[in-house]
Amino acid sequence: MKRLIITCLALAGYYSTTAQSYVPGWKEPKMKVLPAVAIKAYPFPLAAVTLLDGPFKTAMLADAHYLLKIDPDRLLSAFRSNAGLAPKGKQYGGWETGGLAGHTMGHYLSACAMQYAATKDTTYLNRVNYLVNELAQCQQSRHSGYIGAFPNDDKLWTEVAAGDIRSRGFDLNGAWSPWYTVHKIMAGLLDAWLYCNNAQALQVNKGIADWTDNVIKNLTEAQMQQMLICEYGGMAETLVNTYALSGDKKYLDLSYRFYDKRILDSLAIGKDVLPGKHSNTQIPKAIASIRRYELNKDSNDAAIATYFWEVVTKDHSYANGGNSNYEYFGAARQLNEALTDNTTETCNTYNMLKLTRHLFALSPQARLMDYYEKALYNHILASQNHETGMMCYFVPLRMGGKKEYSDEFETFTCCVGSGMENHVKYGESIYYKGEDGSLYVNLYIPSVLQWQEKGITLKQENNLPADNRTAFTVSTKQTASFALRIRKPAWARAGITLQVNGTDQPLTTDAGGYFVIRRNWKNNDKVTLTLPADVYTEAMPDNPNRQALFYGPALLSGILGEKEPDPVSGVPVLVTANHSPGTWIKRTDNNTLTFRSAGTAQPQDVMLTPFYQTKNEYYTVYWDVFSPESWKLQQVRYAAEKKQQQELDARTTDILRPGEMQPERDHEFTGEKTTTEEEHGRKWRIAWPEGYFSFQMKVAPNSKHTLQCTYWGMDNRGRTFDIIVDGTTIATEDLNKFKESRFYHISYAIPESLTKGKERVNIRFVPKNNNSAGPLYGCRMVKE
Numbered sequence: 001m002k003r004l005i006i007t008c009l010a011l012a013g014y015y016s017t018t019a020q021s022y023v024p025g026w027k028e029p030k031m032k033v034l035p036a037v038a039i040k041a042y043p044f045p046l047a048a049v050t051l052l053d054g055p056f057k058t059a060m061l062a063d064a065h066y067l068l069k070i071d072p073d074r075l076l077s078a079f080r081s082n083a084g085l086a087p088k089g090k091q092y093g094g095w096e097t098g099g100l101a102g103h104t105m106g107h108y109l110s111a112c113a114m115q116y117a118a119t120k121d122t123t124y125l126n127r128v129n130y131l132v133n134e135l136a137q138c139q140q141s142r143h144s145g146y147i148g149a150f151p152n153d154d155k156l157w158t159e160v161a162a163g164d165i166r167s168r169g170f171d172l173n174g175a176w177s178p179w180y181t182v183h184k185i186m187a188g189l190l191d192a193w194l195y196c197n198n199a200q201a202l203q204v205n206k207g208i209a210d211w212t213d214n215v216i217k218n219l220t221e222a223q224m225q226q227m228l229i230c231e232y233g234g235m236a237e238t239l240v241n242t243y244a245l246s247g248d249k250k251y252l253d254l255s256y257r258f259y260d261k262r263i264l265d266s267l268a269i270g271k272d273v274l275p276g277k278h279s280n281t282q283i284p285k286a287i288a289s290i291r292r293y294e295l296n297k298d299s300n301d302a303a304i305a306t307y308f309w310e311v312v313t314k315d316h317s318y319a320n321g322g323n324s325n326y327e328y329f330g331a332a333r334q335l336n337e338a339l340t341d342n343t344t345e346t347c348n349t350y351n352m353l354k355l356t357r358h359l360f361a362l363s364p365q366a367r368l369m370d371y372y373e374k375a376l377y378n379h380i381l382a383s384q385n386h387e388t389g390m391m392c393y394f395v396p397l398r399m400g401g402k403k404e405y406s407d408e409f410e411t412f413t414c415c416v417g418s419g420m421e422n423h424v425k426y427g428e429s430i431y432y433k434g435e436d437g438s439l440y441v442n443l444y445i446p447s448v449l450q451w452q453e454k455g456i457t458l459k460q461e462n463n464l465p466a467d468n469r470t471a472f473t474v475s476t477k478q479t480a481s482f483a484l485r486i487r488k489p490a491w492a493r494a495g496i497t498l499q500v501n502g503t504d505q506p507l508t509t510d511a512g513g514y515f516v517i518r519r520n521w522k523n524n525d526k527v528t529l530t531l532p533a534d535v536y537t538e539a540m541p542d543n544p545n546r547q548a549l550f551y552g553p554a555l556l557s558g559i560l561g562e563k564e565p566d567p568v569s570g571v572p573v574l575v576t577a578n579h580s581p582g583t584w585i586k587r588t589d590n591n592t593l594t595f596r597s598a599g600t601a602q603p604q605d606v607m608l609t610p611f612y613q614t615k616n617e618y619y620t621v622y623w624d625v626f627s628p629e630s631w632k633l634q635q636v637r638y639a640a641e642k643k644q645q646q647e648l649d650a651r652t653t654d655i656l657r658p659g660e661m662q663p664e665r666d667h668e669f670t671g672e673k674t675t676t677e678e679e680h681g682r683k684w685r686i687a688w689p690e691g692y693f694s695f696q697m698k699v700a701p702n703s704k705h706t707l708q709c710t711y712w713g714m715d716n717r718g719r720t721f722d723i724i725v726d727g728t729t730i731a732t733e734d735l736n737k738f739k740e741s742r743f744y745h746i747s748y749a750i751p752e753s754l755t756k757g758k759e760r761v762n763i764r765f766v767p768k769n770n771n772s773a774g775p776l777y778g779c780r781m782v783k784e
Contacts, residue, residue, distance in 0.1 A: 021043055021045075021194075021357070021428065022237075022241050022244070022291060022358075023042075023043050023357045023358050023361050024039045024042065024294060024361055025042055025043065025045070026042040026433055026453075030193070030194065030245060031244050031245060032244065032245060032246060032247030033243060033244045033247055033295055035294045035295060036294070036295055036296055036297040037293065037294055037297050037362065038362075038435070039294075039361050039362065039435060040361065040362060040363060040364050040434065040435050041360060041361050041364040041432040041433065041434050041435065041440055042361065042432060042433045042434075042435075043357065043361070043428060043429060043431075043432050043433075044431050044432070044433065044449065044451070045117065046114060046117040046118040046195070046425060046427050046428060047117050047118065047120070048427075048431075048449060048450045048451065048452070049118070049427030049428075049430060049431065049447055049448070049449055049450075050118075050427070050447060050448045050450075051426060051427055051445065051446065051447050052446035052447055052448065052459075052460075052461065053446065054445065054446045054463075055381060055386070055612060055613075056381065056426040056445050056446075057426075057446075058386050059381055059384050059386050059423045059426070060118075060423050060424055060426055062384065062385075062386050062387070062388065062389035062423070063111070063115075063384070063389050063419075063420065063422075063423035063424050064115050064119075064124075064424060065389055066388075066389035066390075066408070066420075067108070067111055067112060067115065067124070067127075067420060067424075068123065069408060070108060070409075071089055072108075072127055072130055072131050072134075073087075073088040073089030074089040074090055074091065074092050074409075075092065075096075075104060075105045075108060075131070076088065076089070076105070076131070076134050076135075076138075077089050077090060077091040077092075077149075078091050078096075078101045078102065078149035078150070079102065079105070079134070079135065079138045079147060079148070079149045080134070080138060082138075082142075082148060082149055082153060083137075083138035083139075083141040083142050083147065084141055084142075085137065085138065085141055092104070092409055092410070092412055093409065093410035093411070093412065094410050094411040094412035094413060094416070095411075095412050095413055095414070096149075096412045098176075099150060099151070099175070099176035100150065100176050100177065100180070100181055100414075101149040101150045101151070101181070102148055102149030102150060102181045102184070102185060103180065103181045103184040103185075103414065103417055104184075104412045104416070104417050105131070105135075105149070105184070105185060105188060106181075106183075106184030106185045106186070106187050106188035106189075106417070107184060107188065107416075107417030107418060107420050107421055108131075108188070108417070108420055109128060109131055109132075109188030109189065109191060109192055110187060110188045110191040110420075110421050111420035111421045111424055112124040112125075112127045112128050112131075113128050113188075113191040113192050113194070113195035113196050114191065114195055114421065114424050114425050115424040116128065116195060116196055117195040117196075118424060118425070118427060125196055128192050128195075128196045128198060128201075129192075129196070129198060131192075132189065132192050132198050132200050132201045132204065133200065135147055135185075135189070135204055136200055136203075136204050139204055139207055139208075144211050144214075145207035145208060145210050145211030145214075146207075146208060146211040147185065147204070147208065148178075148181065148182070148185075149181075150175060150176070150178065150181060151175075152174075152175070153175070153178070156172070156173050156174070156175045156178060157178075157215055159173050160172070160173060160215060160216075160219075160227065161214070161215045161216070161218065161219075163218065163219060163220075163223050165219075165223050165226045165227050167226050167227050167228075167229045167230045168229065168230060169229065169230065169231065169278060169281075170230060170231055170278075171230060172227065172230040177230060177231040177232070177233070178230075179230070179231075179232035179233060179235050179258075180231050180232060180233035181233075182208065182212070182233075182235065183232070183233035183234045183235045183237075183238050183284075184233065184417065185208065186205050186208050186209070186235075186238040186242070187234065187237075187238050189201040189202070189204050189205035189208075190202070190205055190238065190241055190242070190245065193205070193245070202245060202246075205238075205242060206242060206246060209238075209239060209242050209251055209254065212235075212239070212254065213250065213254055216254075216257060224257055224258075225260070225261055225262070228258065228259075228260045229262075231278065231280075231281040232258060232281075233284055234284035234287060234288060235255075235258045236255040236256075236258040236259065236284070236285065236288035236292075237255075237284055237287050237288035237291055239251050239252070239254045239255035239258065240252055240255040240288060240291050240292050240295065241291065243255065243295070244295055252292070252295070252296065255288060255292065256292075258288070259285075260285060263277070263282060263285060264285060264289070264304050267286070267303075267304045267307050267308050268300050268303045268304045268307075269303075270303075270307050272311050272315065272332055274311065274312070274316060274329040274332075275329055275330055275331045275332065276328065276329065276330075277328065277329050278327055278328055278329075279316075279323055279324035279327055279328060279329050279345065279348050280324070280327065280345060280347045280348045280351065280414075282308070282329075283308075283312075283348060283351040283352060283355065284351060285304075286304055286305045286308040286309070286355055287305070287351060287354050287355050287358070288301075289301035289302070289304040289305045289308075290302070290305035290306075290355060290358040290359065290362075291358065293305065294358070294361075294362070305355065305358070305359070306359065308355070309352075309355055309356065309359060311332070312329075312352065313352075313371050315332040315333050315541075316329050316330070316332065318335060318343060318344055318397055319378070319397075319538045319548035319550075319555055319621060319622070320344060320374070320375070320378035320379045320382065320395060320397065320555050320611065320621065321349060321352075321371065321374040321375025321376075321378055321379045322343065322344025322345070322346075322348060322349045322375065322379040322395060323344065323348050323349070323352070324343070324344065324345050324348055325338040325339075325340055325342060325343050325739075326340070326342045326739065327342070327345050333541035333542055334541075334542050335540055335541060335542060336540045336542045336543040336546055337740070339397050339398050339399060339622060339741075340396065340397075340398050340401075340713075340714070340739070340740055340741030340742075341394065341396040341398050341401055341402075341404075341714065341741035342394045342396070342714065342741060343394060343395065343396055343397040343398070344379055344394060344395045344396075344397060345393065345394055345415065346379065346380070346383045346391065346392055346393065346394070346395060346415040346418060346419060346422075347414050347415050347418045349375045349379045349380060350380070350415075350418040350419075350421070350422055351418075352375060353372060353375060353376065353380070353429075356368055356369075356371060356372045357372075357428070357429055360372075360429075360432070360442075361432070363512075364432065364434065364440060364485075364512045364514075365512045365513060366487045366488055366489070366490070366509075366512055366513025366514060367490070367513065369429070369442040369443065369487055370487075370489060370490045370491075372429060372442070372443070373442075373443055373489065373553050374553065374555075376426075376443070377553050377554060377555070377610075377612055378553075378554070378555040378611050378612060379395055380422050380423075381612040382395055382555075382611050382612040382614070383395050383415070383419060383422070384419065384422075384423055385403075385405050385615055385616075386615075387615070388405070389423075390405035390406045390407065390408070391405060391406050391415060391416055391419030391422075392404065392405060392406075392415065392419075393406070393413050393414075393415040393416075394415075396741070397621055397622065398741045398742075399571045399620040399622055399623075399624075400560060400564065400565045400570065400571040400618055400619075400620055401618065401619065401620070401741070402564070402616070402617065402618045402619070403614065403615070403616070406419075426445060427445075427447060429442055429443060430442060430443045430445050430447055430449070430460075431449050431458075433451075434483070434485065436483070437482050437483075438482055438483035438484070438485050438516075439451065439458070439482055439483070439484050439485065440485045440487070440514065441460070441472070441484070441485065441486045441487060442487050443487075444460070444462055444464045444470050444489075444531075444553075445460070446460055446461055446462055447459075447460050448460070454476075454480050454482065455476055455477060455478065455480065456474060456475065456476045456480050456521070457474070457475040457476070458472055458473070458474055458475075459472065459473045459475070460472050461473075464531075464552065464553070465533065465551060465552035465553055465554045465593055465610070466590075466591065466592055466593045468530055468531050468532055468533055468552070469528060469529070469530050469531075470528070470529045470531070471526060471527070471528050471529075472484075472526065472527040472528075472529075473524065473525070473526050473527075474521045474522070474523070474524070474525040474526075474527075475523060475524065476521060476522065476523050477523070479520045479521065479522055480520070480521050481519070481520045481521070482518075482521065483516050483517065483518045484516070484517045484518075484521075484527065485510065485512075485514035485515070485516050486498070486514060486515045486516075486517075486527075486529060487513065487514055487515075488509050488513055488514065488515055489531065489552075489553065491531075491533060491536070491550065491552050491553055492531040492532065492533065493532040493533060493534050494532065495530070495532040496529075496530060496531060496532065497528075497529070497530040498515055498517070498527070498528075498529050498530075499527070499528045499529075500517060500519070500525060500526070500527050501525060501526055502526075502528075505517055515529075531552070533551055533552035534551070534581075534582050535549060535550070535551050535556075535581045535582045535584070535585060535595075536549075536550050536551075536581055537549055537550070537581045538550065540622070545624060545625050545626070546622050546623070546624055546625070547581075547622065547623055547625050548621050548622050548623070549581060549584075549585065549608065549621075549623065551593060551595070551610075554593060554610040554611070554612070555610070555611040555612075555621055556585075556593075556595065556608040556609065556610060556611065556621070557608060557609060557610070557611040557614050557619040557620065557621045558572060558597075558601075558606040558607070558608050558619060558620045558621075558623070559606065559607050559608070559609060559614070559617055559618075559619055560572070560606070560617065560618040560619055560620060561617060561618060562616070562617055562618070563618070563681065564618055564680055564681040565618060570603075571620055572597070572601040572602060572603065572604065572606050572620065572623070573601070573602050573623060573624045573625070573626055573631075573634075574597070574600045574601055574602075574623045574624070574625045574626070575600055575601075575602050575625075575626045575627075575628060575631045576600045576625070576626075576627070576628075577627055577628055583598060583600075584597065584598060584600045585597050585598055585600070585608055586598045588607075592609075593609065593610050594607065594608070594609055595607070595608040595609075596608070602631070648780075648782065651782050651783050651784070652780055652781065652782055652783075653697075653698045653699055653700055653705070653781045653782070653783055654667075654697040654698035654699075654780070654781040655778070655779070655780050655781075656695055656697065656778070656779040656780075657682075657683065657778060658676065658683060658684055658685035658774075658776050658777065658778065658779065659676035659677070659678065659683025659684055659685050660683055664695065667695040667696050667697065668695060668696045669693065669694070669695045670693070670694055670695075671685075671687060671691065671692055671693030671694065672687075672690075672691045672692055672693075673687060673688045673689070673690060673691025673692075674686060674687045674688065674691050674692070674693045675688070677775075679712065680712055680743070680777075682777050682778070683777075684712070684774060684775035684776060684777045685774055685775065685776050686772055686773065686774035686775045686776070687721070687765055687766070687767055687772060687773040687774060688767070688772050689767055689769070689770055689771060689772060690767075691767065691772075691773075692764060692765060692766045692767070692773065693764075693765050693773070693774075694762055694763060694764035694765070695762075695763055695779075696760045696761070696762055696763075697760065697761060697763055697779070697781045698759060698760055698781065699755040699758055699759065699760065699761055699781060699783070700755075700783045701755070701756065701757050701758055701759060702756070702757075703755070703783035703784060704749075704750070704752045704755070704783070704784045705750045705752075705755050705781055705782060705783050705784070706747045706748060706749050706750060706781075706782050706784070707723070707725070707730070707747070707748045707750055707763065707779065707780075707781060707782075708745055708746065708747045708748075708779070708780040708781075708782055709723070709733075709745075709746050709747075709748070709776060709778070709779050709780075710743055710744070710745050710746075710776070710777040710778035710779070710780075711735055711738055711743070711744045711746065711774075711775065711776065711777060712738075712741070712742070712743055712744070712775065712777060713735075713738035713739055713740045713741060713742055713743075713744050714738075714739075714741055716735035716736045716738065717736050718736075718770065718771050718772060719734065719735035719736060719771060719772055719773075719774070719775075720732065720733070720734045720735075720736075720767070720768045720771045721733055721765055721766060721767045721768060721771060721772070721773035721774070722765070722766045722768070722773075723748060723763070723764075723765060724763070724764040724765075724766060725750055725754050725761050725762070725763060725764075726754050726761050726762050727762075728751070728754055730748050730749070730750055730751070730754075731748040732768075733746070735774075743777065747782070763779065
């Protein structure tokens with residue numbers, strides 16, 4: 001879950017807003033503390049980059065449109081009521097009423113501030129200024145420097161300040177990750193200052209930082225470490241940025257108090273302790289470390305950040321550049337069994353891109369931007385429905401999965417917040433300025449750069465990845481001398497050409513992996529780069545026969561239609577004796593990036609398109625690849641499974657399809673506090689706390705039976721319940737142990753005494769205290 005950064009190459013008078021990123025900018029006028037280490041590349045400010053038509057601009061416009069649908073007074077509602085002021089709007093739903101109230105406000109401030117910086121549309125500036133003024137009033141009313149929106153926040157902070165620490169992974173003294181929310185608010189205020197020149201925002205932020213100092217000043221180190229067990233977001237990062245903006249060292253010292261020794265000391269010595277850890281709890285810690293290193297040259301911080309990036313990108317990331325399953329890191333390079341509907345939380349990649357930008361500024365390398373490009377195209381861009389602007393919490397990689405998008409006003413998860421920022425800042429990393437005055441082209445996104453310091457405009461035009469040519473046009477009133485550094489992407493194949501005004505240029509790269517053209521640039525000089533691409537694969541690190549297909553920077557997805565495929569035999573596989581992926585699929589349209597399997601897919605051929613284009617259809621991005629010989633063996637397995645199902649059907653005495661009106665009526669269904677919905681192509685039934693549901697099922701009077709229940713494996717916390725047959729409890733189930741996103745068919749033995757001489761029995765599902773029973777997708781009675 002997290003905040004964002006951006007850019008600046010601004011000399012004080014060059015841009016009407018001196019918006020800059022926490023990645024060090026060129027001659028930053030607002031930073032009171034400048035880097036203590038050498039910065040090798042500086043990002044340009046958002047104001048300097050304009051996106052041209054293409055998928056990134058489409059996503060930006062959809063996001064910008066959504067931002068204007070949000071009512072600031074509804075975001076402010078709980079802030080005002082907690083401060084003793086009358087709310088001006090009804091509090092939003094989702095996590096805004098679920099305990100993490102206030103975090104969306106911070107993300108929204110940042111998103112509007114960045115959209116203003118990128119477009120100079122004062123509609124967004126006005127919203128930022130209004131929100132900051134309202135938050136200032138709340139701060140003044142509370143008298144402590146603190147502002148917040150979650151329930152009982154004064155009680156919580158009083159307990160914490162007194163050293164009463166009751167901390168768990170996401171729970172601090174009964175509150176849901178409260179420091180996480182404080183960080184989001186502070187980060188939004190800092191962006192209001194950086195991008196919108198709102199000086200009041202900086203003062204409100206400093207008030208919160210001073211309050212933070214007062215809360216924790218009397219805590220021992222042991223108490224702090226106990227408190228930091230609970231997710232605390234980017235508190236350390238925001239405090240070190242407050243130090244940079246104010247020059248007051250107390251904020252730097254305060255940032256070190258938010259140093260989680262359990263995790264960071266191990267990372268500093270190159271030890272991977274990430275398996276089993278919540279992913280997005282850890283990434284902001286690495287961002288804080290690299291930012292501190294920039295400002296005070298702390299080598300321990302540098303070791304943490306660089307090792308963390310390496311181990312996450314190499315050992316814990318999927319083909320789309322994202323990481324985590326059910327929000328958690330698994331064992332290093334063990335991803336094959338972790339393909340679910342809950343892979344790749346979007347906030348994680350939002351933060352990994354922040355970390356990558358800092359590392360690039362310190363050491364510009366093509367491999368850093370290779371990762372950035374992969375994650376930007378195939379996770380961030382793929383996380384948005386480009387028609388509605390709605391975002392994904394998880395971007396599922398389950399074979400045969402489907403994306404689920406937020407709604408406009410009743411979701412507001414962490415990834416909705418970071419998603420608000422993701423799509424209005426695509427211009428932040430396309431170009432960097434080298435310390436030697438060179439110009440880095442990192443990303444092949446159609447755009448125009450206004451390099452005001454040089455008096456140059458650089459226009460980049462392309463239709464990548466559908467077309468392999470990119471054209472750059474230089475506009476200048478007078479000759480300008482500089483080196484143009486163009487990234488050689490890892491996906492480019494043999495046959496690259498680079499021309500200036502039609503003349504071939506050398507293809508040698510610098511130490512960072514960039515093509516370099518040094519010349520005196522004149523008006524209308526044209527650079528043409530051809531980057532041949534082909535189909536290539538990326539295999540699971542622990543299963544070489546499970547592979548994702550790419551073309552250029554784009555991860556390809558097989559489109560499986562609007563009906564969920566059968567999880568066993570309905571997800572296509574690839575059968576081929578040829579080891580060249582380019583023969584497995586064939587391009588069908590030269591104007592778009594559309595492919596079709598070339599007679600290689602079973603059970604039928606499949607169309608493939610870029611993953612970022614998928615919307616509401618089912619898809620697969622990982623493929624099981626078989627040789628003709630191994631496919632014959634697999635078909636034998638499928639036949640055995642089919643035979644097993646036929647034998648099960650022959651022994652079945654009754655089947656209930658929960659949630660369907662007539663089957664439930666036929667089985668005399670009753671219940672309290674129970675609801676039904678439909679997912680994965682089937683209806684399900686659940687009983688909520690203090691509820692139950694029951695139904696009758698047929699049995700054979702002279703046989704022993706088992707009850708087979710069908711559940712969907714997912715993050716089912718709070719799903720522990722009893723299964724009762726004719727008044728006798730035969731099992732207690734906890735669905736949280738079923739972690740994969742697939743159907744689980746679980747059998748429970750029924751004592752023969754409960755069915756002997758009977759034709760029907762009553763089945764009852766009763767939740768344990770503070771739990772629910774189900775969701776139950778199906779129920780089958782089977783005789784031995």
